[in-house]
Amino acid sequence: MHTGSYVDGKWFHPKSNRLVRNLNPADPDEVIAEFPAATADDVNHAIDAAQAAFRNWKKTPGPERGRVLWRAADIARQRADEIARTLTLEEGKVLKEAKGEVMKGISLLEYYAGEGYRMHGKTLPSEARDTFTYTIRRPLGVVGLIAPWNFPWAIPVWKSAPALAAGNCVIFKPAELTPATSTLLTEIYEQAGLPPGVFNMLVGSGSVVGEAIVHSPVLRAISFTGSNEVGGALYTKAAQRGAKVTCEMGGKNAVIVMADADLDKAAVAIHGGAFGSTGQRCTATSRVIARPSAKVALLERLVDAAKKIKIGSGLDDTVDMGPAVDEKQWKTDFDYIKIGQQEGARLILGGKKPEHLGKGYFVEPTIFDNVAPTMRIFKEEIFGPVLAVSTAKDLNEALTYANGVEYGLTTSIFTENIDTIMNFVEEVETGMVHVNEPTIGGEAQLPFGGSKATGVGEREMAEEGLNFFTELKTVFINYSGKAERLMIR
Numbered sequence: 001m002h003t004g005s006y007v008d009g010k011w012f013h014p015k016s017n018r019l020v021r022n023l024n025p026a027d028p029d030e031v032i033a034e035f036p037a038a039t040a041d042d043v044n045h046a047i048d049a050a051q052a053a054f055r056n057w058k059k060t061p062g063p064e065r066g067r068v069l070w071r072a073a074d075i076a077r078q079r080a081d082e083i084a085r086t087l088t089l090e091e092g093k094v095l096k097e098a099k100g101e102v103m104k105g106i107s108l109l110e111y112y113a114g115e116g117y118r119m120h121g122k123t124l125p126s127e128a129r130d131t132f133t134y135t136i137r138r139p140l141g142v143v144g145l146i147a148p149w150n151f152p153w154a155i156p157v158w159k160s161a162p163a164l165a166a167g168n169c170v171i172f173k174p175a176e177l178t179p180a181t182s183t184l185l186t187e188i189y190e191q192a193g194l195p196p197g198v199f200n201m202l203v204g205s206g207s208v209v210g211e212a213i214v215h216s217p218v219l220r221a222i223s224f225t226g227s228n229e230v231g232g233a234l235y236t237k238a239a240q241r242g243a244k245v246t247c248e249m250g251g252k253n254a255v256i257v258m259a260d261a262d263l264d265k266a267a268v269a270i271h272g273g274a275f276g277s278t279g280q281r282c283t284a285t286s287r288v289i290a291r292p293s294a295k296v297a298l299l300e301r302l303v304d305a306a307k308k309i310k311i312g313s314g315l316d317d318t319v320d321m322g323p324a325v326d327e328k329q330w331k332t333d334f335d336y337i338k339i340g341q342q343e344g345a346r347l348i349l350g351g352k353k354p355e356h357l358g359k360g361y362f363v364e365p366t367i368f369d370n371v372a373p374t375m376r377i378f379k380e381e382i383f384g385p386v387l388a389v390s391t392a393k394d395l396n397e398a399l400t401y402a403n404g405v406e407y408g409l410t411t412s413i414f415t416e417n418i419d420t421i422m423n424f425v426e427e428v429e430t431g432m433v434h435v436n437e438p439t440i441g442g443e444a445q446l447p448f449g450g451s452k453a454t455g456v457g458e459r460e461m462a463e464e465g466l467n468f469f470t471e472l473k474t475v476f477i478n479y480s481g482k483a484e485r486l487m488i489r
Helices: 042-056 063-076 080-091 095-115 154-165 178-194 208-214 230-238 263-279 292-307 325-342 395-403 418-427 460-467
Strands: 005-007 010-012 019-024 027-038 123-125 133-138 144-145 171-173 199-201 220-227 244-248 253-257 285-290 346-349 366-369 387-392 409-414 432-435 469-476
Touching: 005 042, 005 178, 005 432, 010 263, 019 178, 019 325, 042 171, 042 199, 042 208, 063 080, 063 095, 063 154, 063 178, 063 199, 080 095, 095 154, 095 253, 133 154, 144 154, 144 208, 154 171, 154 220, 154 460, 171 208, 178 199, 178 366, 208 230, 220 230, 230 244, 253 263, 253 292, 253 395, 263 285, 263 292, 263 409, 285 292, 285 395, 292 346, 292 366, 292 387, 292 409, 325 366, 325 387, 395 418, 409 418, 418 432, 460 469
Parallel strands: 144 171, 144 220, 171 199, 220 244, 253 285, 253 409, 285 387, 366 387, 409 432
Antiparallel strands: 005 010, 005 199, 019 027, 123 133, 133 469, 346 366
């Protein structure tokens, strides 16, 4: 594995005085690798290389661009175990979850490989005689991708694959906490035959690499996933100079459990959504809103399941939940646990570091009961294995509570009543809706994203993900053979 940055088809070590230390969160004394941080000059060099490469890449037929992505998918499948192990080592999620993420990325590569054949516009009738009108999609040019640490393989893929399929050249900044997995993706693109300059990766800080990307007048679009604080500032800066921007940010996702719900099914879904990936995903289940008649039995199931979770290094195949990604997130988890207790919620499970684990940023699966909708643990994103349980008297009240937060990513309901389902789907204020299944998950062919403070700009994945990296041209062809002085349309 390389431990540098990648620009214009070459790996190099930036000449900076700062090192990005890549640590194992299950054992912070273990340094996985050290990456010299890229500088603003390195970013500018990458942009120059991408501009030069764009001239030929945009003219490369879409199917040919797609075949590069298909080769990348084949290589990734061959290296799947290596990718998954690296991902677990630096991010912390258990190996089986890491393997699932790798397969998700491969699925996305395959999907967008096919999109190389389907970058289509529309033919539409003109109001004028003897005139043919249609639209075509064309690549933007050089685009910037800024990825988070919690899905260091899948999210870089779902940003880069549509950008490349559409004919753009890429400046990619991975998260500082997870550069190794992103390095493997870059190696795979190189091995798959991407021409020099088409894909460039720079490891470094948001204040240096990220700012250089955001402020560059050359970059036509920026795709960002991360915190609301950073995303909001990025959107303002980039949009002011006319760049296209999409930001996928926070979530505070709820599961509504009605009186007629299958409680066994609901408990399994909530358990996986709350504690899978140590709660470190934007789609994680962090709130349960249950009818009073269902809550007691549901809580019993949730507590029983959470007590059986084995915590430890994700590389141990017997472990169910790994560590928080770093010390900062670890402290944030415990800060919110303390806040929940101070606010008057009832801590019924967890809330501590496991006693048998001396090293590592581990947090017990934590469940709060009697959580009021006004409490911070009910409203604010924690990004850890902390579940807040409350009650609602009916669907309308449950929807009021579910919608009463600033985020709008995903919500789920458990019920057997079709009227309840249809009213829920219509009234819930989220970009994604689940019925009788967890709040987590997505598929390559379906748009991913949310509303309100969760996101701005185009949805990711699916056709929408490709559309973001293109611009439309509207074409008028007059074949009347007559000179037209004035067209009135």
